Amino acid sequence: MTVPQNVERVAAISTFAADILVALGVPPVAASTFADQPLPLYLGDRVSGATSLGPRAKTNLELLTAVQPDLIVAIRRYTEPYERQYERLAPYLAFNVISYRDSLRAVRQVSRALGLEQEGERLNREFVAEVERLGQAAPGGVRAALLVSSSETPFAYYDNFLPAYLLNRLNGVNVVGSAPREAGQSLGYRISLEELLVLDPDVLFVFPSIQQQAYRNNPIWPYLKAVRTGRVYEVGQHWKEGAGPIARRYILKEMAHLLYPETFPAPAMPELIRSHSLETL
Structure with a gap:
């Protein structure tokens, strides 16, 4: 071309x-x-x-x-x-x-x-x-998952998805991990709340949807550590398509803050895309 x-x-x-x-x-x-x-x-x-x-x-x-x-x-x-x-x-x-x-x-x-x-x-x-630079400064030791979907069973992202990759570079752990060989280039998979409870991440990054996430009505949801400690964050729409230079920097800097609020200050960014705690809704 x-x-x-x-x-x-x-x-x-x-x-x-x-x-x-x-x-x-x-x-x-x-x-x-x-x-x-x-x-x-x-x-x-x-x-x-x-x-x-x-x-x-x-x-x-x-x-x-x-x-x-x-x-x-x-x-x-x-x-x-x-x-x-x-x-x-x-x-x-x-x-x-x-x-x-x-x-x-x-x-x-x-x-x-x-x-x-x-x-x-x-x-x-x-x-x-x-x-x-941020990876070198990140304390590490935080386990997280990235969830999307409004259905009763959320979709969890593998490490090859850009925000999940950044999570790992910030010394966090994506509890879902890498795609198994048979999954090829798959972005992730449907994860049951029972399996999520076994993995029990410290932080959940929840992608927005037009309808409320039905999986949050599951009786298991309140028992998740991230829910009990108020570390469930609904992220901005740009996380879904964050490959551009502007979006990827917002994701990196905000994720660093949400993982390690005592180490990284909240970044300057448009309020309309700033993540918020679901526990405050």
């Missing part, structure tokens, strides 16, 4: 793509919706002029055509079925962004496509250094 020189109009079909573009100083002309927001508001005024394209998995192609992009940046798993349609509109860059390495690779490739390779390398270099 050939990307034209002097790209100015870039469409972001995913929050991570909009995040990268904003970080590189090339605000998107159009972007996917973000949860119940028409645009990812945590990116501030830099996306306020973008056209909202609808959910990342159901992009409004009519609106996308109307903005006449020079380049489309997307998440592959949501857009691959419509790849030919996107390619007819503009050069199309799509990424799988699950892991830490995926994040670094996507930033590198998008910045290269935009002729901003040095800026992309700087963003990656600074993030790698910050992960190392």
Whole structure:
């Protein structure tokens, strides 16, 4: 695929793509919706002029055509079925962004496509250094799990998922661990509350959902250590798609604080995406 020189109009079909573009100083002309927001508001005024394209998995192609992009940046798993349609509109860059390495690779490739390779390398270099610095300062010894879903059985993330990787780099322990060989590149699995009680993490990071998490009504839930000690945190939507330079730094710094509040201060970040304790709801 050939990307034209002097790209100015870039469409972001995913929050991570909009995040990268904003970080590189090339605000998107159009972007996917973000949860119940028409645009990812945590990116501030830099996306306020973008056209909202609808959910990342159901992009409004009519609106996308109307903005006449020079380049489309997307998440592959949501857009691959419509790849030919996107390619007819503009050069199309799509990424799988699950892991830490995926994040670094996507930033590198998008910045290269935009002729901003040095800026992309700087963003990656600074993030790698910050992960190392906070990891060296983190006391360790905290066991945690990352849960998503509104059903009666939550989905727990393996170590290959970016926030879980950062948990490990902060000397925490993801009680779910790495994916078994037979699971391949799976993100995680459905974990019963009985199994979660056996693992009994100190901290639970709960991803938001439109409906209340049904598993919290399970009679086992109050017996979990994280629930008894008030260390269950509902995180911001950006944790679900945190591969962009802005989101990944928020996740790293806030996770460090929530794991080790006596070591790391609460980071400066938009209030609308700050994690909160579920026990206070």
